[in-house]
Amino acid sequence: MEQTEKMVEKQKKEGIASIIAVILLYGAFKLLGFGCPIKLVTGISCAGCGMTRAWEAMFHFHIEEAFYYHPLFFYLLFLEHGGYFVTNYILRCIN
Ligand SMILES: [Zn+2]
Secondary structure, eight states: OHHHHHHHHHHHHHHHHHHHHHHHHHHHHHHHTOOOHHHHHHSSOOTTTTHHHHHHHHHTTOHHHHHHHOTTTTHHHHHHHHHHHHHHHHHHHHO
16 A cells, blocks of 8 residues: 555656656747757657647637647547546556
């Protein structure tokens, strides 16, 4: 039981560190004037290109514009939350 709590705590710390790393990386790219690093290197849009603009549009309640930038922008929410719940469910089943 105690080991599970340590695992969950470790996962929380890793999740927070990941979010901070993404924010710092995004900020650095934004400050340097880059967009997507994959598009910068290859010249080809990646699967995530337009996701940031889509969420920015969504936060302004411009849903149609958000779909224009990336039609699967809402999927990220399901993916992230689904992963969290599935991980918690598995951890509960183990113990
Ligand atoms: Zn991209």
